[in-house]
Amino acid sequence: MKKIELVSSEKPEIEKEEIKPKKNKKIVKKLAIIGGIIVLLGTLLTFFLVLPSLQMKDEALLLTNEAKQMSESLQAQDLNKTIEKLQATKEQFSTLNASYRKLAWLRIIPLVSNFYKDGEHLFAGGGYLLEAADVTVESLEPYADILGFEREKNEEKKEGETKKEMTAEERLILMLDTLEKIQPNLDKIGEKLELARQEIDQIDSQRYPEKIRDKKIREKIATLIQTIDGVAEIMIEAKPIIGYIRPLLGVPDQKKYLLLFQNDAELRPTGGFLTAYAILTVHNGNFETLGSYDIYSLDARFGNRLQPPEPIKKYHKNVYYWHLRDMNLSPDFKDS
Template sequence: MKSKFKFIVIFLLIFLFLGYFFVYRPVKKIQAKVSELLPKVKDLKAAFSKNDIDLLDKKLAELSKEYKNFENEAKNVYWLSFIPYVADFKNGVEAGEYLILAAKQIVETMAPYADLIGFKKGSSSFVEQSAEERLHTAVVTLDKILVKIDPISSNINQAEKRIDLIDPDRYPEKIGQLIIKERIKNLKEQILAVSSLFVEAKPLIKNLPEILGKDKEKTYLILFQNDKELRSTGGFLTAYAIFKIKD
């Protein structure tokens, strides 16, 4: 009887020892890294709102560095991925890594042409240019960034795959006053919507330089129809316009 009791005590001690070093301590370290990571996320949002591409690039680099530290700590609990919640955590962390990488590629690609999207960069502002100059800048910029579309799309697609594996329905509605399920669901939907938009828009982006007449003049016919007077084409043809465009 004593030997059995002794065995149980030893087993519990070993269990507590392993639980402390391989579960409790890693989780506490992850929580600490999350606390260090959140201010970097807020700084990035603030930089984006200021429309400063250089500041955005700097804050994104800081976030990337801090996220890497967080990810290194997170990997210490990946061995528990047979538990669905830990698997979701792992997928979320990996998705975040791909999204940050895609964001860095986007900022790096757009930095020389920041004025095109309304960011501050250099002495000349894109919005101060004439319509013709804006169109020319747009065509040239699109041509420059096309080489980055595939790797950016690949990273976003990898993030989408991992986010898609997370099931919000396995989580409770609330823990105390903290809303859990709805937040996870909304975050998942937002990320998937953005990633799907980018991936689906890739063919259009790739063909925009040609559409905008970069290498060859393009002629377009625009028809104006009144949908209040139905016709087989969708409405009564009231006017038309023909315009040509080239680089």
């Protein structure tokens, strides 16, 4: 008889034990690669995002502080300090802008790129605003004394010397004189403000959340855009009328004005029912009231009664004549 040997299909335990270490090594190697990638990404994000962002936060606080001090100096009419703080604000603005440009790689990332571009528009607009401020200060500098600005904060007065205080009217006229002298620079300021508006208007406030940790974000951005738009619009619209302000204020010839008082509780096309009037004069910015009167008293002085126009007949019940107090039938003053 032949001897039959039974052979097991299972591999020896030794072989299994030899395979396990090989599989474990592959897993460990993959985990090491993934971990290395994560560490590398973390390092890159730290150097190219986290650290620049923290640096920008500190620089933004410094910029805000310098701008605030510049505003306070201007309100205090300290021209020298205003110039000093304006220069410091410009330098800090440039530093912050340089730090922001370190994040330029964000432009290639979808969704995030729009936010980065908004920042670029913000810095471009801010640059134009600072240029406008620079031109403004340079324009005011030759006329600082006229406008009441301090030139030397610690300047010692000569013994017995007193500075003559100007009246509000005198200061107003001198300011108008100054505006005429710096008219060309007003054009430059207007151009800078318009460029700033064009940049800021490209920021879409709607893409930002309303709040982050109870801090309003969208509203502040929208307010910034509206403020710059308003300032630029005022400058553009105000330039043509600057030349007319002096004559309107009685410089050099006296002007006489009729001032009409209207009651907006009784609506009329020009704003309200005419209740009273006053006559005043102005010469070199000084106003003088010649008298104020009730409109009914003036109406009573006219004996002739005019037939009312159709709108009064139709809508103004129990009024049978066309009185002075009802003359403002059109929002156009010439037609009233």
